[in-house]
Amino acid sequence: MSQRSEVGVSKLSKNEFRDIIGRFASGVTILTSRAGDRDFGTTASAVTSLSDEPPMIIICLNKTSSTAAAIIEAGTFAVNVLAEDHSELAGRFATKLDDKFRGVPFERDEYESPLIVGALAHLTCTVGEQVEAGTHYVFLAHVDDGVAIHGHPLAYFRGAFGRMQTAPDASVLRIVRDRLLELGSDVSAELDHVDLAAELQAEPEMVRRALGALVEEGLVARENGSFTLPPVPEEVLFDHYAAKFALEEGVARQTIGRVTPEQLATMRGLMEETADLVDGATFTDPEAWIRTNNAFHEYMVSLAGSRILLDTYRRLGLPGLERRTITAETYATESLVADHRAMVEAYETEDLDLLLRTLDEHAVKPRYYRELEKRQGASA
């Protein structure tokens, strides 16, 4: 053990300390208060639960903070726990701007402190004690009221905002997800996490957690404590199509006018293979459609010559998702094939506008036909 340094004299510079303590990941809040007819708010991560009975928290605020001054004056404040899409808000409330609240929807608690709409949780607090420590005030506060909604928190780690990933190891989550997408709908009613773990050579507990995380994504369902593979909700599929379109649009811009005659011939060949698989409003062979349609799209993405991009595209797992949504009863349309033809022709004539327009329509078409199918089902 090294010798203890003199009490209160640190061996660390301010920057060293910040760098080290920055490893302590936290959530992010906006503390708000109203004093002298003005609203105050500051981004703060130094917020900690203190006592359960009575419910109390600690917040630490720099003595230079105008929000700290307002809290001292009002004796009350609110905690707004930020959700993962609130990084812009967190950035704004970390400034000294006068109009931080402009355009931010909020309500008020019983002490008039602003409660930001969309925050994951709100706490209404009364200051109990105030202590000075170094550059900061420490407030020990009573929690008078609170409310929470579902969602994911904004996280802060080493000076950057991010998302919090709950327990399943990210790599296990990835292999479980990939495997489930490969399984398609050809799976028994129940998913046994121990069997799956043996197959994937992963820790059963990790696999169980990964399945739990995939419930949130809509890829797995939980019924009476067991996991099952439900049909994929439409929003999940359409969300993937939106991502597919974003990738294909980028590829289109990069590759049009730069493909060789051989590549064009391959693309045309793959396109023709998709053509026979739609008859009127029916997929004649859903499995063959899914396979050939994917081969065609994947080939277009491969034209960009980027393995990372192709890998990202494959990660979307579209064939697996489609196997869990497309059946012979699914409403099809020959215009899906016409789109493929238009894409090849756009490449052949180097018509970027046509290509982008077609890709865009192609991505929204499944959504449109699903709506139509639903309406026809309802009126039948």
Ligand SMILES: Cc1cc2nc3c(=O)[nH]c(=O)nc-3n(C[C@H](O)[C@H](O)[C@H](O)COP(=O)(O)O)c2cc1C
């Ligand atoms: C992620 C993050 C966390 C922060 N946490 C705190 C904190 O816990 N306490 C604090 O005094 N300042 C904290 N700050 C800095 C304040 O948000 C910043 O100084 C702000 O300008 C103060 O505004 P005000 O003077 O209007 O109160 C944090 C900033 C960021 C970006």
